[in-house]
Amino acid sequence: MKLPAKTIERLSQYRRILLSCQGKGKTHIYSHELAHLLNITAVQVRRDIMLMGYASSQKKGYDIKDLVSVIGSILDPKKNQNVAVIGVGNLGRAITSYFKGKRTKLNIVATFDNDPAKVNTVISGVNCYPVKQLPEMIKSLDISIAILTVTPDSASIVAENLVMAGIRGILNFTSVPLSVAPHVYLEEYDMVTSIEKVAYFVKKNATGT
Amino acid sequence: MKLPAKTIERLSQYRRILLSCQGKGKTHIYSHELAHLLNITAVQVRRDIMLMGYASSQKKGYDIKDLVSVIGSILDPKKNQNVAVIGVGNLGRAITSYFKGKRTKLNIVATFDNDPAKVNTVISGVNCYPVKQLPEMIKSLDISIAILTVTPDSASIVAENLVMAGIRGILNFTSVPLSVAPHVYLEEYDMVTSIEKVAYFVKKNATGT
């Protein structure tokens, strides 16, 4: 089964919404309800669900528990995937604390920083190691995914080390575009670009063009 | 001129790269050089540049100064656009300090928080106001864009207040999908989704499918 990348992104969002509904005691949900909560169309919801191969048994909407389980069977790994955050600045801390405990199969198990004041401290329950120890810790903790929140000047070299240490996926929050071997999945996100994009469309709306 | 949203995102990235090259004394750049630095194709670079309506005068590549100026003429507003960060947690701080001084026409002029310990402090040179003062400050400081980094439970209500106060664009970093009036440009980014996406493709690569 080969799902579109955009569908994968939405599955993650569906699940969060569904879990939240479940927490409120809801057991079933209509496609248009889910759509409304995410500001997308009901067709898109149904199509995504169809692509997963799930079909609602009733006309009372989708069974939330089933849906969560199906999404989990697609998104979640069989065995745990371990994640590291490289760079314990404000952003690294935000991500670590934000993500902590969000998913059971996907855990942040280590953070890394060069600052001696940060090394060996505990951030949201996760220990901070010196960047120098990246290779050994990646192996010993079986870390497959790295979240990169270091300063721009060290981004490239750290990424290189990550790849050499055997990392399989990188989520890059630095402003430096990375280049990695093709077997490493790379996702980049840049906040300044997002802000500039919003600014552009705000300006565009204002001027009417 | 109506440029694709994806092109707008890339223009922002082109500019950053170009400015960095300029800082190194480079005056001209080939499409394939720029492409390589961003891990995209040279065709895409040329196509984006074409869409802007710019043409290189020489075969020595694009004049960097000209390109930066053309991109600026598209992305930058005539008069300053003011930005506010709502929610001074780790993420809010990260964004504020990260963005500070990055662009001349786009400035973070205020932060907002409910925590009395944070109110009236200065974060990266920007003053923090109580959330209660949002409406008046948005007007008096002429803020058109808000970056939302509050806790999930208050995201919706804060967004509503922002819209009522006359905000024109929102960049939403909370995990709560927002719904705003159509005249407000909304961009959402969720880190957990990004991490889960990376995890999915790492898993998928590993299992060979």
Add this chain to the structure above:
DNA sequence: AATATACTGTTAATTTTATAACATTGTTTG
């Protein structure tokens, strides 16, 4: 000066993503 080279600018084709259309089916209602 003619030819090869290397790059750009543009149109065409392809791929990806989203939307629309519609047939199907359970549920409700008169």
Add this chain to the structure above:
DNA sequence: CAAACAATGTTATAAAATTAACAGTATATT
């Protein structure tokens, strides 16, 4: 029970984004 209704599942169409193809042109080369 039959008709109307409301929801889903699926195919078809449209829109957006990327990639490919190729013509055009300045520069370099012999």
